[in-house]
Amino acid sequence: MTTIQIDHVSRWYRNVVAVNDITMTIGPGVTGLLGPNGAGKSTLIALMSGFLAPSTGTVTLDGDPLWRNEQVYREIGLVPEREALFDYLTGRQFVVANAELHGLPDPGAAAQRALALIEMTDAQDRTISTYSKGMKQRIKMASALVHDPSVLLLDEPFNGMDPRQRIHLMELLRTMGAEGRTVLFSSHILEEVEQVARQIEVVVAGRHAASGDFGAIRRLMTDRPNRFVLRTSDDRTMASALLADASVRGARLRSEGGIELEASDFGRFSEVLPRLAREHGIRLHEVTPTDESLESVFAYLVST
Template sequence: MSEIRIEHVSRWYRNVVAVNDVSMTIGPGVTGLLGPNGAGKSTLIALMSGFLAPSTGTVTLDGAPLWRNEQIYRSIGLVPEREALFDYLTGRQFVVANAELHKLAAAGAAADRAIALVEMTEAQDRTIATYSKGMRQRIKMASALVHDPPVLLLDEPFNGMDPRQRIHLMDLLRTMGAEGRTVLFSSHILEEVEQVARQVEVVVAGRHAASGDFGAIRRLMTDRPNRFVLRTADDRLLASTLLGDPSVRGARLRPEGGIEVEASDFGRFSEALPRLAREHGVRLHEVTPTDESLESVFSYLVSS
């Protein structure tokens, strides 16, 4: 069980601040690093993989510093966003070369296992120059997994993948997280993170904007109403009743049926709704939050 700890880390390039006083801990399981392009995600992954020194602060893996520590590369598998491939090699040759760099006794067998894991066996003897973007992503993944690392860092790994490849990689990341590995992947695509990682670290403009379960993050945003759709046995009666409660900012009947509710106090609303429904004899058929998706969280944080 490995843990990456980032403590008060900043990184700047001359007068450009890429990461600004970020602190976070990445533990076992799958964590999504979410943010728009240019938010500092790639810089953070470079810091976590030991390829970049922090300007201030510390980055450690299980208590050991990552910068200028060659031993940590035995524990980390990295899938960078930028292309770092040799087009004249076959896919298998590339993965075997990485296995040999790690001084694995059975480099060929280790490469075969990693290539099979990412479903690239049929294409392994083709040169990388002939690979599509999605195939290049998968062979990079194989090279990162060849030494069976406990920590896996992936920078925008789904770029260029077709739907089948994306589903396979999502399943693979979930499996590795369930095995106890520490898996972190970055993305600016909200749906990708939401489907794979419940634990989310959000970075916006180089700053750490939020951390935790994305539903919990959303509920902490008390200055923005929580929105719900209710389906009940008597929409009109419950809507008028809810409008009298201090936790409700607004309620309106939907043309297609149901009630749209804006709640300013999630805790109070979650207590008041069943109580008021019971007191007025209105059966609740469905209560659905409409803005607990990562898209809602992300939009709020970017606009803050």
């Protein structure tokens, strides 16, 4: 069982702290690394792949340090977010070159297996410069899999993929996790993680905000206070009626019209609001969430 252990790791660039005292364990199966853009996900993946040294703390693979340990690359496949590709090569040439770098006994055969696995054999003889964003993602995937690694690290792998490509990659990651490989992929989209990973690690502003199975993380996110702006035909009566219900934490009439409202139980609030409007003969003109960005969701997780 191949395991990556991150122990009290920080990484900074001069005065900028990219990762702040993070401890987590990534084991066999599929793990989703979830967080908004700029949260430190790419830095963590660079640390896990041995391409970046921690400023403090340790990152190990089955107890062996990853930094300056070239032997670990036999076990790790990396799909970076940035497209550091040689556009003048064909897809097949690119994958074969990586197989040769790994010293595989039959680079051509290994490349063909990897290309078939990610369904790129039809486009293997085209130059990479002609590939779409999704195709470039897939050729990077083939390159990462060519040496059959036990650990696969993917940084935002679904970016630029069409629906069919996304479904295929999701199935592939699930299969690899079921085979006992250690698979970690980053995303800023909760629904992507939901469809592939059960174990989730959440990072926000370089900090480890939450860890657990998907159900527990989803509950943390959906049970947080939700804020809305309501516009109705009778704001004062609507605000009074809502404040009497346990699902509403607070409500304030706005000087420009409308109600600013905070709901502590979103499920109950979504049922109570239309019922109270009907009972009081009030028309709802607008119900707008004001804090639905991922940043606000994750900020709540950090504060809990």
